[in-house]
């Protein structure tokens with residue numbers, strides 16, 4: 001089976017080993033996918049997140065998943081887009097890479113990513129998708145775990161972008 005998969009829908013309903021949360025540095029919840037994950041997981045996720053004392057941009061931390069159907073949540077913080085001149089691309093790549101490292105180090109086989117930074121943080125969707133796919137492909141070529149990575153797109157624009165990039169850059 002292809003090690004990179006594409007799925008359109010709600011990441012909170014995915015039965016994978018870990019879903020990735022596009023969080024903020026506080027790790028104390030927010031809107032977008034972060035809000036959806038905390039709503040579905042229930043209040044014990046926030047309790048565990050409080051103990052983590054936040055997370056730097058580009059870093060990642062792992063928690064339990066509580067009422068979510070997955071086993072773990074990997075919380076990462078993507079960069080806010082300020083025009084692309086202050087290292088946003090590298091920080092976004094770090095967010096993907098550090099999430100993948102955590103999954104590997106916990107022996108996780110399946111992981112799903114939302115389109116980190118492309119909502120409230122305004123990273124251009126096409127650029128973000130290129131970075132996401134390049135970073136995941138490079139990691140998978142050097143690591144046996146995770147076995148499969150699913151890009152969970154939510155909006156149609158991201159779906160089209162990912163379909164095109166995954167087709168043409170295989």
Ligand code: AR6
Nearest residue numbers: 010011022024030031032033034036117118119120121154
């Ligand atoms: N499942 C999958 N993807 C989703 C879902 C969902 N249920 N809901 C939204 N998306 P955003 P960011 C997509 O704004 O840009 C939060 O307040 C959405 O369409 O959630 O990294 C945090 O606390 C978009 O493509 O994350 C931070 O403060 C993608 O998820 C801030 O937003 C990311 O959009 C992080 O901003």
